[in-house]
Amino acid sequence: xxxxxxxxxxxxxxxxxxxxxxxxxxxxxxxxxxxxxxxxxxxxxxxxxxxxxxxxxxxxxxxxxxxxxxxxxxxxxxxxxxxxxxxxxxxxxxxxxxxxxxxxxxxxxxxxxxxxxxxxxxxxxxxxxxxxxxxxxxxxxxxxxxxxxxxxxxxxxxxxxxxxxxxxxxxxxxxxxxxxxxxxxxxxxxxxxxxxxxxxxxxxxxxxxxxxxxxxxxxxxxxxxxxxxxxxxxxxxxxxxxxxxxxxxxxxxxxxxxxxxxxxxxxxxxxxxxxxxxxx
Numbered sequence: 656x657x658x659x660x661x662x663x664x665x666x667x668x669x670x671x672x673x674x675x676x677x678x679x680x681x682x683x684x685x686x687x688x689x690x691x692x693x694x695x696x697x698x699x700x701x702x703x704x705x706x707x708x709x710x711x712x713x714x715x716x717x718x719x720x721x722x723x724x725x726x727x728x729x730x731x732x733x734x735x736x737x738x739x740x741x742x743x744x745x746x747x748x749x750x751x752x753x754x755x756x757x758x759x760x761x762x763x764x765x766x767x768x769x770x771x772x773x774x775x776x777x778x779x780x781x782x783x784x785x786x787x788x789x790x791x792x793x794x795x796x797x798x799x800x801x802x803x804x805x806x807x808x809x810x811x812x813x814x815x816x817x818x819x820x821x822x823x824x825x826x827x828x829x830x831x832x833x834x835x836x837x838x839x840x841x842x843x844x845x846x847x848x849x850x851x852x853x854x855x856x857x858x859x860x861x862x863x864x865x866x867x868x869x870x871x872x873x874x875x876x877x878x879x880x881x882x883x884x885x886x887x888x889x890x891x892x893x894x895x896x897x898x899x900x901x902x903x904x905x906x907x908x909x910x911x912x913x914x915x916x917x918x919x920x921x922x923x924x925x926x927x928x929x930x931x932x933x934x935x
Contacts, residue, residue: 790899
């Protein structure tokens with residue numbers, strides 16, 4: 656760790672002169688992160704080869720350790736990217752890192768990265784990150800939720816406001832049956848729902864599906880025992896524009912008054928936020 660800290664400091668000192676020559680002083684550190692990530696993924700693969708179904712207790716335990724290591728590595732890499740953005744406002748070096756990490760950066764990070772006062776703000780490669788930030792602005796914490804009118808799997812027309820703003824915390828969950836990451840995320844949502852529903856917590860699923868049969872089948876297969884709605888328009892879904900959704904899974908947590916208090920709570924972040932709210 657001391658070695659990496661020293662290397663980071665050395666590179667920061669060299670940034671000004673090296674950046675002018677189009678040399679990226681941070682690339683060696685990024686390569687080191689990638690190498691560590693590759694090593695962890697190889698260990699994952701070795702576990703899967705030994706225990707394809709992941710049924711052995713030791714396999715589950717090691718997979719958890721590796722997953723935590725990968726998460727920690729990702730956080731360290733994001734920390735470095737934040738430093739790059741902070742310390743290079745007068746040159747174009749942050750551009751490629753913003754593009755590469757834009758979906759990992761949260762709303763506040765991206766807002767800082769896309770500060771109009773930064774010299775790289777008008778770089779053409781930042782058009783997509785800017786669109787992403789504009790989407791975040793539509794669902795950022797502090798603003799009121801946007802109502803939606805769609806159909807249930809039983810073809811009943813419903814509005815989001817039938818559940819949201821009625822005195823309980825509600826997670827509006829944007830997903831689709833064809834979305835692999837959505838399916839992998841669903842166990843966390845189910846666990847949160849089962850733990851906190853008795854306290855008033857509700858979930859409303861908003862599907863980006865186009866085929867009703869696939870949507871309904873996924874709801875049943877995944878065990879999503881909460882209200883569902885969709886207009887079956889895929890990426891043309893009304894929620895895409897109303898909430899600025901450009902990738903799924905995504906979600907917003909809305910308070911009892913209808914104000915958004917958090918967005919894109921993935922994995923254990925959702926459970927931790929609900930524990931904070933309900934005092935557990």
